[in-house]
Amino acid sequence: MEMPRDTLVEVPDEALLVLYANGDPLAARTLTARLLPRVLGYAARLLADRAEAEDIAQEAMLRLWRIAPDWRQGEAQVSTWLYRVVTNLCTDRLRGRGRRGALALDDAPEVADDAPGAEAAMIEADRMAALQSALDMLPDRQRQAVVLRHIEGLSNPEIAAVMEIGVEAVESLTARGKRSLAAALSGQRVALGYEDEV
Amino acid sequence: MAGQDDLDLDALFATARRAAPAPSDGLFDRVLADARTHQPQARPLRTAAPAPRRGMWSMLSALFGGGGVLAGMGSAMVAGLALGLLQPAPVSALTTAIFDDSAVAVDLMPAYSTMIEEAAADE
Numbered sequence: 536m537e538m539p540r541d542t543l544v545e546v547p548d549e550a551l552l553v554l555y556a557n558g559d560p561l562a563a564r565t566l567t568a569r570l571l572p573r574v575l576g577y578a579a580r581l582l583a584d585r586a587e588a589e590d591i592a593q594e595a596m597l598r599l600w601r602i603a604p605d606w607r608q609g610e611a612q613v614s615t616w617l618y619r620v621v622t623n624l625c626t627d628r629l630r631g632r633g634r635r636g637a638l639a640l641d642d643a644p645e646v647a648d649d650a651p652g653a654e655a656a657m658i659e660a661d662r663m664a665a666l667q668s669a670l671d672m673l674p675d676r677q678r679q680a681v682v683l684r685h686i687e688g689l690s691n692p693e694i695a696a697v698m699e700i701g702v703e704a705v706e707s708l709t710a711r712g713k714r715s716l717a718a719a720l721s722g723q724r725v726a727l728g729y730e731d732e733v
Numbered sequence: 734m735a736g737q738d739d740l741d742l743d744a745l746f747a748t749a750r751r752a753a754p755a756p757s758d759g760l761f762d763r764v765l766a767d768a769r770t771h772q773p774q775a776r777p778l779r780t781a782a783p784a785p786r787r788g789m790w791s792m793l794s795a796l797f798g799g800g801g802v803l804a805g806m807g808s809a810m811v812a813g814l815a816l817g818l819l820q821p822a823p824v825s826a827l828t829t830a831i832f833d834d835s836a837v838a839v840d841l842m843p844a845y846s847t848m849i850e851e852a853a854a855d856e
Contacts, residue, residue: 556773563768571764576753589760596764600771663752666745685746686753717742729741 548613556603580682581625595620618697658728669719680708
């Protein structure tokens with residue numbers, strides 16, 4: 536049986552970027568499949584607006600394609616660079632908005648009432664909405680640090696590189712952010728269905 | 734209570750990690766279109782740069798190991814060495830002519846033959 540050509544799966548991001556810059560026809564697709572979900576997810580958490588997050592995600596990837604021929608290997612991770620671009624684009628976008636606020640994340644899945652698991656899905660959707668509302672109330676820098684740490688899964692040194700601050704500053708931001716989130720959510724335990732759980 | 738809040742929060746984060754929004758096909762296609770637009774043209778594979786052109790003398794001395802090894806030889810001797818080593822076509826044709834039954838007379842130096850004939854004619 537002929538296996539489909541999948542030889543780029545194990546290639547690191549940076550190598551793919553160099554391949555792309557040298558005209559490889561498949562590198563961009565592999566990079567996009569790998570990085571776009573992370574870029575989009577991060578932007579969506581920062582902006583709480585799916586359409587704006589898509590704009591930011593596309594812009595960030597565009598900047599990556601543009602910088603590819605000049606990418607200096609071994610200096611930074613591609614993902615770190617992208618997270619930094621998204622952080623700065625989102626900061627600018629939020630400043631331009633001039634308002635803080637719980638815009639609805641309108642991509643909650645539509646679930647039929649009588650579908651199996653409907654109640655569980657609704658509970659999960661409510662919890663996610665509550666989390667996003669609480670995130671929206673944080674100062675921008677705390678939100679960035681908390682999302683990068685606890686949702687994107689970056690280490691503190693990586694976050695420090697993304698946010699261009701020291702590691703201690705990252706730890707302080709994440710600690711304060713978590714405390715604020717916990718306080719915001721603690722009043723909602725019943726509403727979010729936690730009281731029913733052990 | 735604080736501990737429970739932390740547990741709830743960690744559970745929420747875990748759910749959020751699983752529930753990451755997937756890019757729509759439209760977004761994926763737009764990003765790929767941007768990639769195509771900005772991709773540098775594929776460069777053809779380059780062979781090694783051609784060797785710099787050198788004079789015959791440096792080429793011959795390189796054949797014999799370089800480093801001034803030919804310094805003591807006259808140019809005729811070097812030419813003889815070179816002809817023997819490089820086997821340009823007229824020389825190999827002569828070799829074939831000598832060692833082959835079907836010898837073919839090869840006029841290596843037509844001008845010389847003419848000179849000899851003229852010299853002979855003068856006598």
